[in-house]
Amino acid sequence: MESSDIVSIESVSKTYDTGFKALRNVTLGIRRGEIFALLGPNGAGKTTLISIVCGLVNATEGKVTVNGHDIVKDYRAARSLIGLVPQELTTDSFESVLGTVRFSRGLFGKGPNPAHLERVLRDVWLWDRKDDEIRTHSGGMKRRLLIAKALSHEPQILFLDEPTAGVDVELRKDMWGTVRELRDSGVTTILTTHYIDEAEELADRIGVINNGELILVEEKTRLMRMLGKKQMTIELHEPLSELPERLGGFGLELVNGGSELVFTYDTQADRTGITALLDELNDANIGFRDLHTTQSSLEEIFVNLVKRPT
Amino acid sequence: MNFHGVKAIYLFEMARTWRTLLQSVLAPVISTSLYFVVFGAAIGSRITEVDGVSYGAFIVPGLIMLSLLMQSVMNASFGIYFPRFIGTIYEILSAPVSYFEIVLGYVGAAATKSALLGLIILATASLIVPIEIAHPIWMLFFLVLTAVTFSLLGFILGIWADSFERLQIVPMLIITPLTFLGGSFYSIDMLPPVWQTVTLFNPIVYLISGFRWSFYENADVSLGISVTMTLAFLILCLMIVRSIFRKGYRLRP
Numbered sequence: 001m002e003s004s005d006i007v008s009i010e011s012v013s014k015t016y017d018t019g020f021k022a023l024r025n026v027t028l029g030i031r032r033g034e035i036f037a038l039l040g041p042n043g044a045g046k047t048t049l050i051s052i053v054c055g056l057v058n059a060t061e062g063k064v065t066v067n068g069h070d071i072v073k074d075y076r077a078a079r080s081l082i083g084l085v086p087q088e089l090t091t092d093s094f095e096s097v098l099g100t101v102r103f104s105r106g107l108f109g110k111g112p113n114p115a116h117l118e119r120v121l122r123d124v125w126l127w128d129r130k131d132d133e134i135r136t137h138s139g140g141m142k143r144r145l146l147i148a149k150a151l152s153h154e155p156q157i158l159f160l161d162e163p164t165a166g167v168d169v170e171l172r173k174d175m176w177g178t179v180r181e182l183r184d185s186g187v188t189t190i191l192t193t194h195y196i197d198e199a200e201e202l203a204d205r206i207g208v209i210n211n212g213e214l215i216l217v218e219e220k221t222r223l224m225r226m227l228g229k230k231q232m233t234i235e236l237h238e239p240l241s242e243l244p245e246r247l248g249g250f251g252l253e254l255v256n257g258g259s260e261l262v263f264t265y266d267t268q269a270d271r272t273g274i275t276a277l278l279d280e281l282n283d284a285n286i287g288f289r290d291l292h293t294t295q296s297s298l299e300e301i302f303v304n305l306v307k308r309p310t
Numbered sequence: 311m312n313f314h315g316v317k318a319i320y321l322f323e324m325a326r327t328w329r330t331l332l333q334s335v336l337a338p339v340i341s342t343s344l345y346f347v348v349f350g351a352a353i354g355s356r357i358t359e360v361d362g363v364s365y366g367a368f369i370v371p372g373l374i375m376l377s378l379l380m381q382s383v384m385n386a387s388f389g390i391y392f393p394r395f396i397g398t399i400y401e402i403l404s405a406p407v408s409y410f411e412i413v414l415g416y417v418g419a420a421a422t423k424s425a426l427l428g429l430i431i432l433a434t435a436s437l438i439v440p441i442e443i444a445h446p447i448w449m450l451f452f453l454v455l456t457a458v459t460f461s462l463l464g465f466i467l468g469i470w471a472d473s474f475e476r477l478q479i480v481p482m483l484i485i486t487p488l489t490f491l492g493g494s495f496y497s498i499d500m501l502p503p504v505w506q507t508v509t510l511f512n513p514i515v516y517l518i519s520g521f522r523w524s525f526y527e528n529a530d531v532s533l534g535i536s537v538t539m540t541l542a543f544l545i546l547c548l549m550i551v552r553s554i555f556r557k558g559y560r561l562r563p
Contacts, residue, residue: 016563051349054404058562076312076406084404090397094329107405149401157491 005029006157006188007053012062014048022048024212030157035179035189037203037220039196039302042303046192047087047211050159052085066157080108083150087192088159091141093135097126097145098132101152108153114144117152123178124148127291140167145177156183160191164198178200200224200298210306223301230295232274234261237287250277261288315407319415320422327423335427336387338377342431346438349495352501360497361528366439371522372494373435375456376463378428379489379514380508382457383481386420391471394560409555413465420461421454428453444524449524455540456517457506460485462547469560488514493522493541498530513543 007030014023023045030036040046051057053064055075064071066078092100101117121127124144129137134145143163150158160179164172172195179189179202193199199206200220207217216223239258250273253262265272281288327334337400349369360368393399402412419506435441443449463480471477491533492514498506510531520536555561 056400056403056562058558076408079404081404082404084400086397086400088397088398090400092396092398099325103318103322104401106314106321107401107407109312109314109406111314 004032006032006067007190008065009049010063012049012052012059012064014045014052014057015060021123022212022231023052023059026209026212026214028207028214030188030190031205033183033188034204035183035185035191035202036205036207037199038192038207038209039199040192040209041306042194044209044306047161048212049209050084050161050190050192054082054159070237080136080153081156083153083155083158084288085143085146085150085158085160085163087165089139089146089235091142091145093133095134095199096130097121097132097134097137097148098130100145101148104149105152108155112151116154120151123151123181123214128143140171142151143171143223144166144175147175152183155187157188157190160189162192162194164193164195172198196298196302204299208302208305215305220298224295224298229264229266232263232265232291234263234281234288235259236261237289240286244286246284247277247280249281252277272275312405312407312411315405316411316418318420319402319407320359320409323416323419324383324422326389327385327419334423335430338381338427338547339430342373342377343434343438344517345369345376346435353495360500361526363526364439365421368443368497368526369495370432370439370441371525371539372436372489372492372518374428374431374453375514375518375521376486376489376494378453378456379460379485379517380481381424381427383422383464383467383485385423386417386461387468387471387477387480388464389416389420390465390468391477394468395474399561409552412555413462415552417458417461419466420464422526424461425453425457428457434492444527445524449521451522452517452524452536452540455544456521459540459544459547462544462551466547466550466554469554472560482497485514488512489518493518493530497528513539516540 007028009026009028009030012023012026013021015021026045026049028049038046038049048057052059053066053071055071055078066081069075069078069081071078081272096105098117098121101121105113105117118127121130124147124150126141126144129141134142137145147160147163163179164175167175176198179191183189189202191198191202203220205217206220206223208215236259240254240261241258243252243254249260250263253264254260255262263274263277265274346366346369349365351366353365356366359365390399393402407415432441467477467480491509492512493509498509498515501509516531516536516539519530520533520540523533523536553559
């Protein structure tokens with residue numbers, strides 16, 4: 001936990017009345033101004049954690065502060081800093097777009113500010129539809145409206161619970177743009193997502209939660225470096241029937257009918273072994289026409305993490 | 311105090327009334343007018359006077375109370391149940407509003423709607439039968455107090471209910487029978503002694519009696535008892551609401 005953290009979660013546990021343990025001793029600090037992605041499979045505890053910070057669920061144990069304000073004792077100050085976009089598309093069907101955004105702003109204790117509401121609705125491309133009844137809108141438009149509602153009271157922290165679930169690819173990319181703009185304007189964003197590419201695209205840091213436990217929290221780039229293996233594929237001039245003995249120490253794989261060699265190496269090691277391998281290939285007169293490297297995606301890293309026994 | 315928050319909830323709830331004007335206002339006015347036709351004209355022609363008041367005029371406070379109770383409970387219960395049902399309650403619970411402010415917004419709007427409706431019914435009734443209000447301030451006191459108390463009851467119901475069927479149970483199976491049996495259409499003096507005693511266990515008797523007293527200065531029970539019982543019911547509802555929010559019952563798991 002650092003003093004620069006805008007959200008501080010300390011030893012939080014949640015056991016529901018049914019006996020289900022949704023969170024187990026979670027400690028996490030969210031840094032001011034970052035985009036933090038919380039990854040985890042269904043039922044991992046992502047939404048419960050967000051719900052506790054936002055005041056929708058009571059923690060069984062632990063303490064949460066938002067910008068130094070305890071979410072229980074000083075809930076007004078804490079909640080007024082937060083905007084929440086829920087996972088479900090929950091809207092008042094018969095209310096107008098502008099009416100519902102105005103309602104959200106008032107609910108969070110802010111006086112009327114038509115200019116701000118216009119700006120927010122323009123940012124999510126809904127200003128032209130401001131007088132529509134919400135029931136006439138598509139799922140994607142409702143999702144954007146929920147973002148507008150969450151931003152209506154000028155929050156410093158935005159929680160996005162599966163923000164692009166069920167929206168098309170184009171809109172998803174537009175939303176990513178919106179999230180980046182918010183980060184640039186100083187809004188701290190915490191998002192949960194099933195889309196790993198979303199986290200890979202947007203996040204500064206990533207937390208992985210599984211079975212109610214926070215498995216790790218790491219800078220995205222460092223996480224990918226640490227846990228992502230890198231592979232070099234060498235396309236040979238002539239296929240090999242078997243791997244020469246002198247190349248046995250490199251852990252090579254012969255694939256694609258013997259026409260490709262795959263070398264897996266550690267990017268963090270002092271020596272990757274690439275130079276030595278290429279020298280050996282040269283000495284063994286094994287010619288190659290091309291080589292390329294690939295790195296594990298965040299998705300592969302995530303799958304490996306949640307598969308580990310906890 | 312989050313005044314903007316209370317105002318937002320209040321105006322949102324009131325806006326629902328304007329959107330559903332036919333259902334919210336016109337329907338109760340028409341059904342009350344039909345009561346006048348059935349009870350006032352058909353039965354009233356056989357019962358000329360009750361306690362010195364023409365039967366048509368005698369039933370006016372009871373009819374207003376009948377609508378007031380039903381509408382207070384239904385408006386408030388629907389107001390809080392519907393956001394729970396569709397999920398928009400998340401916004402209320404995550405907002406910097408206290409429990410008191412949430413209740414003030416929802417119950418305030420429900421009580422306003424039902425009190426206005428009560429006045430509309432009174433105005434409608436005055437077109438049909440001659441009505442005198444001996445104590446207008448007391449009349450408004452009972453009107454507002456009953457609207458607030460039963461809106462609180464409706465709010466509790468809206469949190470307790472986990473289906474639309476349950477939402478309907480209390481108004482249809484409890485409030486309506488108790489109102490009919492609470493002296494809406496008769497003076498309890500007209501009942502046999504045993505039933506008079508039984509009727510005194512019906513809390514709605516005290517509301518109707520006090521309300522009718524404010525019109526015609528005659529009552530089944532004394533004014534003091536009516537006021538005490540109504541306030542006691544209000545306090546009971548407030549205590550239940552406070553307990554609900556403290557425990558997070560059906561709102562915050």
